[in-house]
Amino acid sequence: MRALFLALGTRSAESRRVKAILVEKSFTVNAAEAEALISACHKSGVFVAEAWKFRHHPMHLKAKEIIERGGIGEVVQVKSTFCDPQFEDRQPQVSWYWQRSKAGGAIY
Numbered sequence: 425m426r427a428l429f430l431a432l433g434t435r436s437a438e439s440r441r442v443k444a445i446l447v448e449k450s451f452t453v454n455a456a457e458a459e460a461l462i463s464a465c466h467k468s469g470v471f472v473a474e475a476w477k478f479r480h481h482p483m484h485l486k487a488k489e490i491i492e493r494g495g496i497g498e499v500v501q502v503k504s505t506f507c508d509p510q511f512e513d514r515q516p517q518v519s520w521y522w523q524r525s526k527a528g529g530a531i532y
Contacts, residue, residue: 430457437464444471
């Protein structure tokens with residue numbers, strides 16, 4: 425199924441009939457697929473992005489503002505953890521976020 429979505433995204437970009445492609449998580453299953461989709465979009469002048477709402481979340485925008493005005497000093501390292509109450513009681517074996525076969529987690 426993921427191969428079908430990658431092919432559709434690539435064909436859409438190559439058709440030059442779209443201006444942008446917004447991909448829901450996961451972006452692709454691996455780096456090779458990501459490079460192929462990005463390359464097709466770049467060659468066709470199509471914007472491609474993953475739908476990750478937290479980039480524009482008010483909490484993150486406020487943190488960015490504080491950092492940019494020097495409110496916490498020089499940033500030398502950032503660590504982040506994705507936590508969501510809906511997954512608190514689930515084991516990694518149950519949630520697709522942790523299953524490579526279902527394209528969960530970061531790009532492997």
